[in-house]
Amino acid sequence: MKTSSLSSLARLNHPDREVRLNNLKALIQEVKAGRIPEPPKGIDVNNHIHTTFSFSPYSPTCAVWMAYTAGLQTAGIMDHDSIAGAREFIEAGRIAGMATTIGVECRVDFQDTPLNRRMINNPDQHSVAYVALHGIPHTRIDDVQSYFAPYTRAxxxxxxxMVQRINAITAPMGISLDYDEDVLPISESRNGGSVTERHLLFALSKKLIERYGKGETLVEVLTKQLKITVRSNIKWLLLDSENSLYE
Known part of the structure; x- marks a missing residue:
């Protein structure tokens, strides 16, 4: 990825929402002034985009910019168990002149239905399906967020x-995760976002890299100490310690 692209992503992923949106305004002005090429518009649509309000490298603002530069006709936010990023996504779409939709994705238990013990659309669990709620009215954002509040607490x-179980495995290695100190800060939980299993693994990866560094030693720890099977394509990425996107 080019340095200029990484710089744009960093500005659009700034911790402050208003700064992110203002940076998007500046980029759109650059496009209008001809200093950044205007992306050609295609016919594609993506109404299932995760953001940092569940797990993604992109804030809602950054996700809209990426959709805009990809030439999408429409983009839609679709985070897990949270719609807290919707208003930012809508505003970013307005700034970019792009139509947006908002929604939320959740896992639904079908054990008490004829689909019990069947593999539905979740590759990891039987009887459980991912369900996406598309096209939520802008006037119902708060209602939807309130509806999911009990699920967020659970x-x-x-x-x-899960952190306790991870710590039981990594304790002999001298590695311990603290949910409040290591996991929550790398999420948008403070702003209503959800915390997923991926956040736990991301926090663990940071601890492992801090202790063992990047490259061959880390791969050996994963395969020999943690007994994890690392596929060849993943091993190749883990050995590339100079990759700017490592972690």
Whole structure:
């Protein structure tokens, strides 16, 4: 990825929402002034875009910019168990002149239905399906967020239990995760975002890299100490310690 592109992503992923949106305004002005080429518009649509309000390298503002530069006709936010990033996504779409939709994705238990024990659309679990709620009215954002509040609390409890299990495995290595200190800060939980299993693994990866560094030693720790099977394509990425996107 070019340095200029990484710089744009950093500006659009700034911790402050208003700064992100203002940086998007500046980029769009650059496009209008001809200093940044205007992307050709295609016919494609993506109404299932995750952001940092669940797990993604892109803030809602950055996600809209990426959709804009890809020439999409329409973009839609679709985070797990949270619609807290919707208003930023809508505003970013307005700035970029792009139509947007908002939604939320959740996992649904089908154990008490004829689909019990069937693989539906979740590759990791039987009887559980991912369900996407598309086209939520802008006037119902707060209602939807309130509806998912109990699930958010339950997810936090579940995450804390998973952290305990991770720590039981990594304790002999001298590695321990703290949910409040290591996991929550790398999420948008403080702004209503959800915390997923990926956040736990991201926090763990940071701890592993801090202790063992990048490259061959880390691969050996994963395969020999943690007994993880690392596919050849993943191993190749892990050995590339100069990759700017490592972690």
């Amino acid at each position: 997810r936090h409890e579940r995450n804390r239990l």
